[in-house]
Amino acid sequence: MSAIPFNDRPATLDGDRVLRMQRRLPGPIERVWACLTESELRRQWLAAGTMDLRPGTSFELVWRNDELSASAAERPEGFPEESRAVCQFIEVEAPRRMRYRWPGVGEVCFELEPLGDEVMLTLTHRGLEGERLLLNVCAGWHAHVARLVAQLEGRAAPSLWATWARCRRDYEAALALN
Structure with missing residues (x-):
């Protein structure tokens, strides 16, 4: 059995259902930060939305996952074509950390x-309540971050929904949730 490449390792979950994922990305750090914070760059791997990078400010994320997929037909049943969330920054330390x-x-x-010519990205997601949310978020971050890795490496990004579906099955099996 071959080892899983570092940038495709599954997220870990602790007993409090805190998701943690790490990826090695090509630098410099300012380039990676731009992909996290600039709407046009972030839209290519996650969601659009302008951010005012100050603690206490709100911002909207707009997901159009069909645009990140090979076909809208891949979208799982029950997911809308577009979804939105208004989030609020807790902490921002450009270009090293943001929490919302x-x-x-x-x-x-x-x-x-x-890390030299690379940047270690650590993604932590706390407060995941319920098995469905936990599985969807694990698969979602895995699929979205796979697109970020591809974007920064200058290669074609994988289809979001196809990756999400595969990852959701894998996380469900690994976590033994049904």
């Missing part, structure tokens, strides 16, 4: 650490 509240979904933190 995502109402009903928890708290998200992105941390960036320079």
Whole structure:
């Protein structure tokens, strides 16, 4: 059995259902930070939306996952074509860390650490309540971050919905949730 490449390892979950995922990305750190914070760059891997990078400010994320997929037909049943969330920054330390509240979904933190020519991204998501949300968020971050890795490496990004579906099955099996 071959080892899973670092940038495709599954997220880990602790006993409090805190998701943690790490990825090595090509630097410099400012380039990675731009992909996290600038709407046009972030839209290519996650969601659009202008951010005022100050603690206490709110911002809207707009997901159009069909645009990140090979076909809208891949979209799982029950998911809308577009979804939106108004989040609020708790902490911003450009270009190394941002933490925000995502109402009903928890708290998200992105941390960036320079490692020579690379940048270590650590994504932490706290407050995941319920098995369905837990599985959807694990698969969602895995699929979205796979697109970020591809974007920064300058290669074609995988289809979001196809990756999400595969990852959701994998996380469900790994976590033995039904």
